Amino acid sequence: MAAVKASPSPSPCPKLFGAGQGIGRVSRAALCKPASTFNLLSIKSQPKRSPISIARFDREDEDGVVACKASPSTVTFTTKDASPPALPFRIGHGFDLHRLEPNLPLIIGGINIPHDRGCEAHSDGDVLLHCIVDAILGALGLPDIGQIFPDTDPKWKGATSSVFVKEAVRLMHEAGYELGNLDATLILQRPKLSPHKEVIQSNLCALLGASSSVINIKAKTHEKVDSLGENRSIAAHT
Template sequence: METPAMTSVRMTALVCAAGVGARMGLDRPKQYLRLGSRTMLEHTVHAIASVERVDDVVVVVSAEDAYVDEAAAHFPAKARVLKVGGATRAETVQNGIAAAGWPADAWVLVHDAARPCLRAAEVDHLIDEVLGDDAVAGGILALPMTDTVKRTDERRRILETVPRKDLWRAATPQLFRAGVLSEALSAAQAAGAELTDEASAVEHLGLAVKVVSGRPTNLKVTHPGDERIAGLILGDAAVMPIRVGQGYDSHRLVEGRPLILGGIEIPFEKGLDGHSDADVLLHAVTDAVLGAAALGDIGRHFPPSDPKWKGADSGKLLEAVVRLAKEKGWSVVNADATLVCERPKIAPHAEKMRGNVARLLGVSPEVVNLKAKTNEKMDDVGREAGMMAHAVVLMCRM
């Protein structure tokens, strides 16, 4: 259980993303390697941002980073980018703390950009262990050494077997107060100390650092092939999830109303009857988007019993639904719709309708298809008593 002291502290996070990852042999920094629908950096930022107690996440990259802006478009709202990365990890962390504007007593979780498989539960465990121990200046996630450890000479010949008792493999996040960490990094660098993580700098000050057991799944992607293991750990989050939604709608034709199809008013002696503007085509597309995003149907969001939707522009409804789907992480890939009516002729208006549907979906007209069919004089649609539309929308995880 959290104490009042725990809930009142400021908890932040700093993601180190200024490195180039030369050992991966890629044409770009390894943090921009794609693991399914997201870059590794996006997975990492989402992972650390998922910790509820963290209220601010800064991603520190080099000033020359040409890839971060595209990735940052998919960061959660609590994350921001600082282009103040240094020549070393220590400089990057120190510059990031200085630029973030955090108070000295704020806690900072420093995390590797190349650890995308972090779980929020691990971070919560680290926070609880550190904040619950007044004798330590901070703590790190680590793994107990389970393999037999050998020390070798420069020719890789074994000199000795190192006892593994009390040996740990340091990981991240590493948690310290901003002021303490900044002071430790400055002092260690001034002394010429070799720093491979934040804990080593704090140790240099003579302060106690706690080791908190983490999970083996919080691996660091370092060598070619590691990204495949990370993808397996991430599971569904590391693949390109796709969903298909199907929509259908129909309305009666009546006199005295304009005919709105695909958001376009079409000259005709009758219009479609309905609570809104009764755009049968956009209603079908809207339901298809809702179906793909598992958000119910158009009637749930815009009930015909609600007076505020009286005469509503169906284009506005579709735009609202697309926004809802994006909030859940889904983006339109393509749409295919079929309008069924005897009259009027749709062909003269088809391209304008297609363009408008594409605009409302936020995609190129090249990925929207519109077909018009008659019912060969069969049933009520064939007898011009009404119209109907079918739509299929493919969406993918952003």
């Protein structure tokens, strides 16, 4: 799984966009309530203050409200007339599997792992990076890696999968999110990945711009069952 979280914003409330504005007195406590709970005609200030004075809107039952440019005694409200605010966290799942063939490089997490077999693929066949990309894209509600980087496009032939990761990270930041945490499981019978996990994790931190504390990698065999257990394929879940 990969979790993306909304990037910190300097504004005191979620940012919404819309048409209409009103100005009045309101307490800080009221300011921190979710925008969807505001009622333009009933917000009250702290005791001993007069009720808020604010312009009436024609679509008050449909519009949300957001506060901006707040001072200790005055706040400007803007009605919402568009999409809801971004969720603070979103979760995405990624999966990839490739056949292993003799005399091909085995790239996992951007690291060349010594082995007598490697992944047969249109790009470099890095199952770990591919499923990480899909997890990020899924968390953002975007098309999968095969749609954004189709294997029918010759420019991706033999491409380094770090290119795909960097684009997924760019899209994540563009949408106002950053990586919350990532938990990945690799499934392969051979070779053992224990000696390589630290360098793989370090490379993922560099590619994702994240701390090692939020990136976890596990490796499992497939108990000699089916193509994974017979060293004929490799898979990854994120």
